């Protein structure tokens with residue numbers, strides 16, 4: 001396994017670093033792993049966008065969540081926390097499968113809790129999709145092993161080191177679209193923008209945090225402002241040259257590069273892993 005400083009990061013970080021040991025999550029280290037990097041249409045070589053932080057926190061629950069965890073060598077019962085951005089199917093329809101697997105396979109004895117942070121109104125919606133997917137099957141897990149949290153700010157439940165703030169973004173309004181700002185005890189800050197087009201919240205926060213996980217769901221020319229496109233991401237990244245943008249929820253196939261993005265934008269692939277250590281973002285390649 002090789003780790004190297006990303007080639008598109010702040011000048012001060014332009015250091016090649018190669019170490020031979022796999023990363024160990026410590027007090028001052030954060031790991032961000034992409035279990036999927038595609039938009040709702042799963043472009044060639046990409047499953048739906050899915051981010052795993054420190055091996056325990058998942059942002060969203062796409063339909064193929066079980067396969068995405070499996071191919072990363074993880075079990076659903078390893079996951080303590082879900083942070084849900086909005087109600088589109090590519091972000092939440094994996095939830096019934098996720099708790100079904102825990103009930104019958106990885107947590108048969110019902111010893112584990114999964115904490116689900118989501119906007120108000122989400123608890124009922126998650127119970128409904130679970131009942132729709134597997135009628136009269138999941139009520140006990142929902143009752144005993146799932147804890148819903150609706151507060152817009154606080155400690156990330158189920159882990160020790162993170163605080164969060166959920167903020168509104170610019171996407172289909174009926175889906176209650178939000179992003180998350182996460183602050184680690186080391187001081188590292190990252191936002192996940194959910195699905196969103198340009199908006200004040202993302203503008204403001206992009207200048208304040210270390211890393212921005214941002215979607216580029218559609219190409220230029222599609223007549224909507226509810227997703228970032230290459231041109232709007234370029235504009236945002238050029239305005240914030242000190243911030244690293246990890247572009248996901250991509251509309252492009254995995255072997256296609258959007259050429260016009262500046263050097264502080266990294267277009268991720270499924271399986272990409274990054275760690276933040278001592279003020280540097282390192283890309284870990286297998």
Ligand SMILES: [Zn+2]
Pocket residue numbers: 039040088090091195249
């Ligand atoms: Zn989406």
Ligand SMILES: [Zn+2]
Pocket residue numbers: 086088171175195
């Ligand atoms: Zn969406």
